[in-house]
Each structure stands twice: as C-alpha cells, then as structure tokens.
Amino acid sequence: xxxxxxxxxxxxxxxxxxxxxxxxxxxxxxxxxxxxxxxxxxxxxxxxxxxxxxxxxxxxxxxxxxxxxxxxxxxxxxxxxxxxxxxxxxxxxxxxxxxxxxxxxxxxxxxxxxxxxxxxxxxxxxxxxxxxxxxxxxxxxxxxxxxxxxxxxxxxxxxxxxxxxxxxxxxxxxxxxxxxxxxxxxxxxxxxxxxxxx
Numbered sequence: 001x002x003x004x005x006x007x008x009x010x011x012x013x014x015x016x017x018x019x020x021x022x023x024x025x026x027x028x029x030x031x032x033x034x035x036x037x038x039x040x041x042x043x044x045x046x047x048x049x050x051x052x053x054x055x056x057x058x059x060x061x062x063x064x065x066x067x068x069x070x071x072x073x074x075x076x077x078x079x080x081x082x083x084x085x086x087x088x089x090x091x092x093x094x095x096x097x098x099x100x101x102x103x104x105x106x107x108x109x110x111x112x113x114x115x116x117x118x119x120x121x122x123x124x125x126x127x128x129x130x131x132x133x134x135x136x137x138x139x140x141x142x143x144x145x146x147x148x149x150x151x152x153x154x155x156x157x158x159x160x161x162x163x164x165x166x167x168x169x170x171x172x173x174x175x176x177x178x179x180x181x182x183x184x185x186x187x188x189x190x191x192x193x194x195x196x197x198x
Contacts, residue, residue, distance in 0.1 A: 001126045009143035015039070017089060019080040026075040037068055040087060043155060044068070050150050051098035052145075053135060063101055067094040084164045091155060092165035095147045102143040130188075143178055148173060149180035 017025075017039045024032035029097045041064065048063045070093050078089055137148055144166070151165060153159045 015087055017083055022075070022078070022080060022086060025072070026078075032150050033072065036071075040090050041068075043087060043091060045149060047155060048098050050138070050154060051095065051146055052101060053139060055101070059101065063097050064094070067097050070097070084161060088157060088161045088165055091151065091157070095151060095165060099143040099147055102146075133187050134184060135192075137184045140187075142185055145176050145180045145183070147174040152177055 021035055023034045025036045044064050045060065048060045048067070052060050052063060067090070071090055072091075077163055078086065080086075084092070135190050138149070142147065147166060148162055151162045152159075157178075159167065159170055159173045162168075163170050166173070168176075
C-alpha cells in the first residue's frame with residue numbers, strides 16, 4: 001500500500017484530508033491512501049527529524065514509514081469530528097514511535113547548521129553556535145519533554161491537542177512545556193556567558 005516515506009520538503013497543503021477520502025483510505029482505496037500520505041508526510045517527517053536528531057536519515061524515514069503503517073492499521077477506528085483532528089492523531093502516532101526509538105538508544109546530536117548563502121562569516125559562526133546550543137538543549141531533554149515542546153512550538157498544537165496526543169492531562173502538558181523552555185533558556189544563558197576566546 002505504501003511506498004517509501006521520504007522527506008517531501010514543504011507539503012503543498014497543510015490542511016486536513018476530507019472525511020470521505022479518509023473513509024476510502026480506511027477501506028483500502030489506494031488513491032485515497034496515497035493522498036493521505038501526501039497530505040501528512042511533511043509534518044510526520046518534520047516531527048520525526050526533530051525528535052530523532054542525530055539518528056540519521058534512514059532512522060527518520062523508518063519511523064515515518066512505521067507511523068503510516070500504524071495509521072493504516074488503525075484508521076478504521078478513527079472517528080471524524082471527534083476530539084482530535086486527523087493531523088493531531090497522526091502526529092500522536094509519530095511522536096510515540098519517535099519516543100520509543102529515543103528510549104531504545106540515546107542519539108548522537110548532528111545539527112543542521114547550514115546558514116543562508118548571503119550571511120557573513122561572523123553571522124554564520126554566531127548562528128551555528130546558537131543553533132547548536134538549541135539542538136543540544138533539545139537533545140538533553142527527556143523524550144517526553146522533547147515531544148511536548150516540538151508538538152507545541154514546531155507543529156502548533158494547542159495544549160488540549162498535546163494532552164490528547166501524548167495521553168497526559170493538561171497540567172502535565174503545561175509542566176513539561178515549562179521545564180523544556182526553562183532548559184532552553186538555561187542553555188542559551190550559558191552560551192551568552194561564555195567568554196569570547198578572541
């Protein structure tokens with residue numbers, strides 16, 4: 001049913017698949033299944049890439065592929081018009097698959113530090129330091145804190161959607177986000193206080 005799920009770049013549509021297409025995909029319609037993957041693969045790949053930084057492209061692709069296999073196994077049980085949008089439900093599965101992967105092994109951080117081509121050398125160096133500091137802070141978070149932070153800050157889910165996605169209550173969502181942001185602030189403060197070697 002599925003080809004390889006790869007990084008598609010920016011998805012042309014960040015909307016939701018209509019209920020009719022979802023029902024067709026759940027019934028095994030190949031065209032509807034392809035539309036579902038095309039609609040959500042950008043968001044799934046982005047979440048997996050950020051959660052699994054340093055694991056390598058193959059691991060991210062495997063996690064995205066496994067996410068969609070789980071989606072199609074459980075799609076008939078998803079209820080349109082329920083508490084969660086389809087995108088939230090799919091990102092829930094992706095986040096849990098990534099958390100499982102993170103619990104198996106601690107990743108080695110490899111940050112994407114490419115700067116825009118027109119940036120000056122000094123600007124690129126500063127940007128590299130800042131991005132590396134943020135990536136290290138994210139890397140050091142527990143899988144649970146990282147998932148909550150990425151779902152909120154990178155994917156724009158509201159607190160109730162994050163609670164549903166991670167199977168936790170609203171108070172826990174707020175606590176995890178607060179702790180994740182505090183860790184990032186601390187890391188950035190450390191960077192700001194590092195004396196200039198020059």
